[in-house]
Amino acid sequence: MSCTLRAGGLNFDVDSFLATSSLTPCAIFRRGEPKFPVSNPKGRICETSSFNVGVSDAEFGDEKSQTHDALLFLEKHENELKRLAEFPGNEGTQLDFAIYVEPPVFAQSYCLPPNLLLQMGRLGIELCISCYAAPEEESHPTPA
Template identity: 35%
Template sequence: MSCLLRISGESLDIETALSTCTVQPYLIWKKGEPRPLEGKTHRDSGANFAASEADFDELPLQLAEATIFLETHASALARLVATPGVQSATLDLGLAFQEGNIAQSLHFPSTFINLAARIGIALNMSQYACTGD
């Protein structure tokens, strides 16, 4: 999954927050539950939602799919972001940084930025070292 929306908070009651939400997360976690990393526990509660299934080297497609996701679910996401206990709402775009590149420039359209901002969602870009394969 290359682009996800992550909602979380230390005092967030994630089950209550999601009980009236029409958008279904693909991952839910609760504060104190074990994390996949051995010996670690979650410091907050939250949920992840798939905003795009595009590959890490398909930024234009990620942006198009994420824009549709945000437009389609704007009201539900705005209510979810406004839920008491939500401390963070971030759309994270995962991007490939190809081996051998010395620079990489990314363009985020102002309409996309404004849409996320109106809902109350921050933007994050995570780059991953990838080979040509």
């Protein structure tokens, strides 16, 4: 996922919210359970209960498609996102855009349109931009 909605909190009853929600989570985390139960069952324990919903499958470097998908998602799920914002125990909702950073970089900027920011603000959704190192292109030897 290149753009993900996250919500949760210390006393958030994630199962109760999702039982009546139209949102389809791609990940659910419950306080006190392992964060990665399959790959690292004895590893980090979740300190809060939360869930993630995929908002966009666009490429990490495709901010325009991520923005377009996010606007459609916010419009489609507006009523449910309002309910989420007011749900007991939800301490915050984030919309996280995954972006590649191209090294070497002195500065890199990302602009999001006012209509997206306005809609996020109206719904009480925090903006998060996660920057990841761009994958190195594999070099393939030329056949002799």
